[in-house]
Amino acid sequence: MPLDSKIPGGPISEKWTQHKFNLKLVNPANKRKHTVIVVGTGLAGASAAASLGELGYNVLAFCFQDSPRRAHSIAAQGGINAAKNYPNDGDSVYRLFYDTVKGGDFRAREANVYRLAEISNSIIDQCVAQGVPFAREYGGLLDNRSFGGAQVSRTFYARGQTGQQLLLGAYSALMKEVDHGSVKLFSRREMMELVLVDGVARGIIVRNLVTGKIESYAADAVVLATGGYGNVYFLSTNAMGCNVTATWRAHKKGAYFANPCYTQIHPTCIPVHGEYQSKLTLMSESLRNDGRVWVPSNKGDKRPPASIPEEERDYYLERKYPSFGNLVPRDLASRNAKIVCDEGRGVGSTGLAVYLDFADSIKRLGKEVIEARYGNLFEMYERISGSDPYKEPMMIYPAVHYTMGGLWVDYNLMSTIPGLHVLGEANFSDHGANRLGASALMQGLADGYFIIPYTIGDYLARTPLPKLDTQHPAFKEAEQAVTDRVNKLLNINGKRTVDDFHRELGFLMWDHCGMGRNEAGLKLALEKIPALREEFWKNVTVTGSVGELNQTLERAGRVADFLEFGELLVRDALHRSESCGGHFREESQTPEGEAQRNDDAFCYVGAWEYQEGGTPVLHKEHLTFDEVSLTQRSYK
């Protein structure tokens, strides 16, 4: 099937306005006759469910957490971008669009990104009206800051908890619709299968995580807003429950998976410290404004940092990138940390860490100033690591944070399965090969509040949707498949735990498909992953039974899907033999060792089609750049 992105014609600034006019409408009296399923209640899912409920659709909202308020959007710290230009520093919709296309290293669709920038301002208005307590100035107006190296101050924030406050805003809108009866909430439900009838998405199968019961729900359209797949790496900044199951199940039913190899590795996380470790904690990258990154100049120098004299320290970011120094973009900061550690100059007990040192800033500005700027972060660091960053340098290391890849969607956010729409981090659409800071929250809310409410109406108005319920054979068949799979997991009775397999997969992915990738390593991973998957299905142990709350079983199902998905991620990375965005291919670098993009060969979205028992097929959506000309990024 050829990929049709359905990007409207006309000048870029008119596309969305014109498109909205061309979309068909559903008569207000008919809206309540349409049922829409929304899976996931993060920024994208909660805002979509709330907005569709307000329009009058009959909405069923699902989440695996005990409350929709706990979706992982809650953990975003930094902020949300918008082109308000309140600071009068030269921002505009066009500039936000331009920066985002360039920041994505020219692997996103211009039309989508323009629409995102255009909508950004309405998001801020909406959130403020809901009562989101963004930071304000003494005059009572909203405060902005510069974030992630942007040259204008366009980031709105609520202390270090912007994601929490935006999510609680979307959650309150969702609960308002629950109160009004237009949204029905199903928490502690995990989506296990997508149901297609005549090739169209018509429902889902979920497992009730409390009773263990397999339940079916039918609808006229399905919306997935189920987040990213960073946990394929086992250790990441994602919440423990984040998983690929919903999108992977949809992929196996025909939805193409686009650019799975585009993952974002965040440079400032607390390093790995032991076997038992379950997750990595991100420290805001604002720390790089006043912290200096260094390692010892000599290999294997195990002296404590204070005993290493100035001339035996290598401030490698300042040395290599004199104009940006410690403020280079995320991908460069991460990659260079890996390079110095690979050279044997890493610090800490594992040798997989670099110093982030505030001694100079404390000397220059005083402890009070540093405390005012970063007090809460220093406290968080000390709480986790047990070391005081006012006295000794922090240790940091990169960690998997966000995934730009996801299910392929057209301009209407519909996947290659008719009726299946995908929002937020779960889709691939707007960040290209690298996401800029404070853009994830913007995209999730743009999709949910302001795009899907328009485009889903067009789908429902145009598509003949015969009445059906969960007695339809397609539901019975899908239920049976889910039951069989769950029983199979419970009956293996092997000798290794679920986490043990997950950990091994994660380390494989990190070693061969992490910050740096090369053909030999990727090919090795492509051999090892299927072998590990085979062992999983023979030797995993899952305790308990199906008809009860069983957290081991939940994890086993997710890891089983990661074991399939990981292979696709590696396959995508192998085929894309260029470096771009957060994706560094060692064979493709400039003479100075910087990332070398290859626009002639790879200026496309790579969308994979699942083949039962065979090799996935790659489909290409070629990208054209009419507004922003293709250039190589340089931060020297």
Next chain:
Amino acid sequence: MKETLNLTLKVWRQKNANTPGKFETYEANNIDVHASFLEMLDVVNEGLALKGIDPISFDHDCREGICGACGAVVNGKPHGHLPKTTLCQLHMRHFKDNDVIVIEPFRSQGLPIVKDLMVDRSAFDRVIAAGGYVSVRTGSAQDANNLPVSKEDSDLAMDAAQCIGCAACVAACPNAAAMLFVSAKFSHLSLLPQGQVESKRRVKRMVYQMDKEGFGNCSNEYLCEAACPKGISVSNIARMNRAYFKSGV
């Protein structure tokens, strides 16, 4: 400092809401002092799984102290003994070798036990659905800067809005009151001009729902504030009570 600990855990095990529970004793050996409390439980659970024993169920997700999923009463204190700390952010270096640690779920009529350390907090969602929102439709908002809010009010609203909905306040309260949770949401919205239009209706409905869920009332013990991982102030309860009396109930 010793880098590992040997501990004895006394853990509340309860199969489901309808089966009585009891304490079981487990040994947790060679626990790294840098592990978090939940990572310590992970290690114990891995051991149980290999022996074919059902692992201890507990809610958890972000493990960064923000999602509000985790929480248990540890040696009598919700989220353990460290102030302003969720259970996932409590690290084992704050315990001693050979400690006996008693772990049980948050207990309250309004929070029925689901399994082991997991409780049903859906009452909190129902309280929010009873008015813990501003009635604004998507698309009907004015420009964000048309509505100035004093920095003081905005900061106070943010202090209250930080609540993570973990329910430690209920577990800490001798009356199993949810007043800190409910008043934090009420205060967040009533301190802002956006939230004032519906304020009277909101306070009546939220308090009604809170009572209906079986939570008790406040008798000024302030144990909720002491247990709150975000340090939410009891002054929010006073603010809600004032508004409630003025609402003409």
